[in-house]
Amino acid sequence: NFILTQPHSVSGSPGKTITISCTRSSGSIASHFVQWYQQRPGSSPTMVIYEDSQRPSGVPDRFSGSIDGASNSASLIISGLKTEDEADYYCQSYDRTIAVFGGGTTVTVL
Amino acid sequence: QVQLVESGGGVVQAGGSLRLSCAASGFTFSRHGMHWVRQAPGKGLEWVAFIRYDGGNEYYADSVKGRFTISRDTSKNALYLQMNSLRPEDTAVYYCSKDGPVRAAGPYNFDLWGQGTLVTVSS
Numbered sequence: 001n002f003i004l005t006q007p008h009s010v011s012g013s014p015g016k017t018i019t020i021s022c023t024r025s026s027g028s029i030a031s032h033f034v035q036w037y038q039q040r041p042g043s044s045p046t047m048v049i050y051e052d053s054q055r056p057s058g059v060p061d062r063f064s065g066s067i068d069g070a071s072n073s074a075s076l077i078i079s080g081l082k083t084e085d086e087a088d089y090y091c092q093s094y095d096r097t098i099a100v101f102g103g104g105t106t107v108t109v110l
Numbered sequence: 111q112v113q114l115v116e117s118g119g120g121v122v123q124a125g126g127s128l129r130l131s132c133a134a135s136g137f138t139f140s141r142h143g144m145h146w147v148r149q150a151p152g153k154g155l156e157w158v159a160f161i162r163y164d165g166g167n168e169y170y171a172d173s174v175k176g177r178f179t180i181s182r183d184t185s186k187n188a189l190y191l192q193m194n195s196l197r198p199e200d201t202a203v204y205y206c207s208k209d210g211p212v213r214a215a216g217p218y219n220f221d222l223w224g225q226g227t228l229v230t231v232s233s
Contacts, residue, residue, distance in 0.1 A: 033218075037155075056221065090154065090155050094218055094219075096216050097169040097216055098157070098169060099145065099217040099220075101155040102154075103154050104155070
């Protein structure tokens with residue numbers, strides 16, 4: 001099994017760009033797609049990025065995703081930060097028989 | 111309307127059992143794998159179990175293997191989680207979630223979530 005490690009918290013001012021990292025402990029980050037989920041306080045999670053960099057319909061293009069083989073990590077980039085982006089964000093990947101979530105990152109808009 | 115609605119949560123003593131249900135609507139249930147995911151109070155998301163679109167395979171997190179059983183009834187568009195030998199550390203909100211791809215062989219992603227049902231295990 002593998003672990004996905006995220007920073008505990010990230011903050012930024014309105015209008016700025018922030019990046020949340022997600023590092024895979026073993027196995028290549030490119031071997032299985034990475035997804036990202038947003039969970040606002042008191043709500044269920046919703047998908048904001050799937051298959052490393054694809055946006056579900058309805059998700060603003062301020063959200064983007066990428067992977068980096070050199071650091072074995074994925075990134076969620078939020079540009080033009082808004083107060084409504086304050087939430088917990090989770091990366092997720094899988095193997096043949098398991099799904100794994102990162103520990104979550106709390107985004108604070110200053 | 112595309113949605114998942116969980117039910118069956120409640121308070122149970124350690125060692126007891128509980129069965130969760132999830133009613134699916136608005137999509138072709140028989141074409142998609144389904145998951146249970148849980149979230150302990152103030153903690154992150156933990157994948158619990160997956161069942162293939164046709165019920166042919168089930169996969170579990172090590173923390174629940176041998177105690178929990180996932181199942182589905184396509185005729186009722188329903189997903190279930192039978193939880194036995196419950197422990198205080200099983201206390202969490204349990205979410206039902208739909209796997210994205212059609213007819214995927216194993217767990218992949220979570221593109222639709224229910225509102226969750228709270229399970230509390232007292233010691």
